[in-house]
Amino acid sequence: MxxxxxxxxxxxxxxxxxxxxxxxxxxxxxxxxVVPNLEYYEIDPPIHPKRKPWPHPAPSxxxxxxxxxxxxxxxxRMAEVMSKHGFPGSxxxxxxxxxxxxxxxxxxxxxxxxxxSHGIYNTRYSYDxxxxxxxxxIEDSIATVEDATGQRIRGWLAPALTHTPxxxxxxxxxxxxxxxxxxxxxxxxxxxxxxxKLASIPYSLEVNDHYGFFVYNMSGREYADxxxxxxxxxxxxxxxxxxxxxxxxxxxxxGQPHRIGPFEEALEHIAKDGRAWIARAGExxxxxxxxxx
Numbered sequence: 001m002x003x004x005x006x007x008x009x010x011x012x013x014x015x016x017x018x019x020x021x022x023x024x025x026x027x028x029x030x031x032x033x034v035v036p037n038l039e040y041y042e043i044d045p046p047i048h049p050k051r052k053p054w055p056h057p058a059p060s061x062x063x064x065x066x067x068x069x070x071x072x073x074x075x076x077r078m079a080e081v082m083s084k085h086g087f088p089g090s091x092x093x094x095x096x097x098x099x100x101x102x103x104x105x106x107x108x109x110x111x112x113x114x115x116x117s118h119g120i121y122n123t124r125y126s127y128d129x130x131x132x133x134x135x136x137x138i139e140d141s142i143a144t145v146e147d148a149t150g151q152r153i154r155g156w157l158a159p160a161l162t163h164t165p166x167x168x169x170x171x172x173x174x175x176x177x178x179x180x181x182x183x184x185x186x187x188x189x190x191x192x193x194x195x196x197k198l199a200s201i202p203y204s205l206e207v208n209d210h211y212g213f214f215v216y217n218m219s220g221r222e223y224a225d226x227x228x229x230x231x232x233x234x235x236x237x238x239x240x241x242x243x244x245x246x247x248x249x250x251x252x253x254x255g256q257p258h259r260i261g262p263f264e265e266a267l268e269h270i271a272k273d274g275r276a277w278i279a280r281a282g283e284x285x286x287x288x289x290x291x292x293x
Contacts, residue, residue, distance in 0.1 A: 010168070010182065011191055011200065022187060022242040022291055028277035029238030030231065031284045032270060034087045035180070035203065035248040036078065037118060038104055039094040041067045045123035051162075053123040067252050071101045074255025079111060081260060085267040089113035090281035092157045092180070092248070095120050095141045098148040109149045114280040116180070117141035119159025126162040134164060138174050154178060154282050157203065172196040178285045186234060186243050188288040199285045201244065206230075208248040220259035224266040231266075235275040244284060245276075 024031050044059035055063075082089060091108050093115050098105050108115070119126070120137055129137075138156075145153050156171045157180040168179060172193040179191060180203035191198040205211050207230050212223040227247060234243040254263050270276050279287075 009192055011184070011189055014189070016186075019187070019241055020292070021240070022288060024238075024242040024277040024287060026277060028242070029275045030235040030243045030245050030277070031287075032087075032231070032245045032247070032276045032278050033090050033201075033281050033284060034082060035092050035246060035281075036075070036082075036089045036108070036113075037092040037094075037248065037250050038075065038097055038108065039067065039070065039092075039118065039122045039250070040097045040100050041094075042121055042123045045121065048125045048127060051125055051127070051160075067250075070251035070255070071097070071104050074251040075104050075107070076255075077257075077260055078249060078251045078255040079107065081264045081267065083111055085264070085271045087267055087271070087278055088280050090155075091115045092118040093145065094118050094122050094159070095144045098144050102148065105148050109151075114154075114282055115145050115149055115151050116153050116155030116157065116176075116178075116281065117145065118157045122160050125160055126158055126164055126167065129164055131166060131170075134166065134170055138170060138176075142174065154285075155180060155201070157181060168198060169194040172198040177289075178281060180246075180281075186237075187241065188244060188285060190292070197289075199288065201281055201285055202246050204246045204248055207246070209253045210248075210250055213253050220256075220262045223254075223259070224262035227263075227266040228269055231270050231273075231276070235273065238275070242277075 041064055043064040045053045089108060091113050095117055120140060142153055145151060154176055155178040156176055158167060168191055171179065173195050177197060178199045178201045180201060182200040183203060183205055186202055189200045191200050207227055209223060212218045231245055234245045237243055
């Protein structure tokens with residue numbers, strides 16, 4: 001019998017049925033948080049042997065400019081729709097954006113959005129980093145975001161979803177208390193770390209607009225309908241124990257003129273339904289931690 005690799009032990013196994021009851025404020029059944037990925041992609045990044053940053057040779061003017069639409073136009077289009085319907089952002093931030101486009105970061109901060117780190121650049125990968133290099137990125141993230149916004153980051157989403165075996169232990173050691181890098185559950189869960197405490201807040205690949213448009217080839221209407229279906233199911237199941245719905249966004253995708261209308265309709269549906277606790281990531285983690293500590 002081939003036993004395969006051992007379980008990495010990132011978290012305990014808790015079957016969905018029979019868990020302790022989680023209650024959200026106001027008797028809401030599902031906590032909904034929206035994650036604008038405010039990112040900076042380098043036009044000619046250093047090449048990593050394990051992954052190419054662009055599908056064709058760099059410098060990639062086309063890919064750089066496509067994504068830069070976020071920082072020129074579509075961030076504001078997306079943000080205004082979110083604010084209109086009462087959705088604060090929990091920002092997955094390429095920390096270098098604080099220097100490259102401080103106006104975008106300032107706008108998000110003025111709207112009362114929360115920030116967490118998505119690495120320095122989304123074109124710099126964590127694979128094969130030394131511990132010293134990884135520590136430097138975490139320390140840079142904490143200091144840069146605090147200087148730009150006055151906020152001390154609490155969360156982490158690895159740059160381009162790339163990790164080392166020590167990433168989760170290190171962010172917990174530095175006092176961060178939630179990660180978005182585990183996609184294993186629809187409720188907040190505890191993560192096993194060497195020091196401190198770390199929660200896994202449900203992020204999503206399934207309803208991430210990047211996957212919706214680039215992987216599943218959805219139209220704007222199909223993506224919006226998917227968000228509504230995701231919400232309806234989680235709101236129903238959350239009556240027994242509070243669930244979490246994450247809406248991960250990239251403005252250069254969702255903020256295009258032909259997509260923003262259906263997306264706004266989905267937000268309006270959720271906001272008017274009455275079962276959603278519309279919150280920031282830190283608020284969700286705090287409410288959960290008060291019940292499980």
